[in-house]
Amino acid sequence: MAEEKQHHRLFHHKNREEEGGPVDHKKKVKHHSHLQKIGELGAVAAGAYALHEKHKAKKDPENAHKHKIKQEIAAVAAVGAGGFAFHEHHQKKEAKKEKKAAEKGRHH
Structure with missing residues (x-):
C-alpha cells in the first residue's frame, strides 16, 4: 500500500516580493x-508592570529584592517593545513611500 505523505505548508509560505x-x-x-x-x-x-513591581518593593520589604529584579526585567521588556514599535513605524513609513511610488508609476 502506497501511502502518500502529506506535507503541511505551515512554514513553506513564500513572500510575494521574493517570487x-x-x-x-x-x-x-x-x-x-x-x-x-x-x-x-x-x-x-x-511599563505598567514595572511600576506595579516598584510599588510592591516598597510595600513588601522582606521580598524587595525579588520585586526589584522583576521591575528591572519589566523595564527592559518595555524598552525592547518600544524599540520594536519604533522599528515598525519606520517600516510602515517605508511601505507608504513604496505605495506612493507604485501609484505614481501606474498613472503615467
Missing part, C-alpha cells in the same frame, strides 16, 4: 501598522 509577483502595498502598510500598535501596547503593559 517577483505583485506586491499589495496597502496590505503591507496595514501589516506594519498593526505590528507597531502591538509594540506600543507591549511597551505600555511592561
Whole structure:
C-alpha cells in the first residue's frame, strides 16, 4: 500500500516580493501598522508592570529584592517593545513611500 505523505505548508509560505509577483502595498502598510500598535501596547503593559513591581518593593520589604529584579526585567521588556514599535513605524513609513511610488508609476 502506497501511502502518500502529506506535507503541511505551515512554514513553506513564500513572500510575494521574493517570487517577483505583485506586491499589495496597502496590505503591507496595514501589516506594519498593526505590528507597531502591538509594540506600543507591549511597551505600555511592561511599563505598567514595572511600576506595579516598584510599588510592591516598597510595600513588601522582606521580598524587595525579588520585586526589584522583576521591575528591572519589566523595564527592559518595555524598552525592547518600544524599540520594536519604533522599528515598525519606520517600516510602515517605508511601505507608504513604496505605495506612493507604485501609484505614481501606474498613472503615467
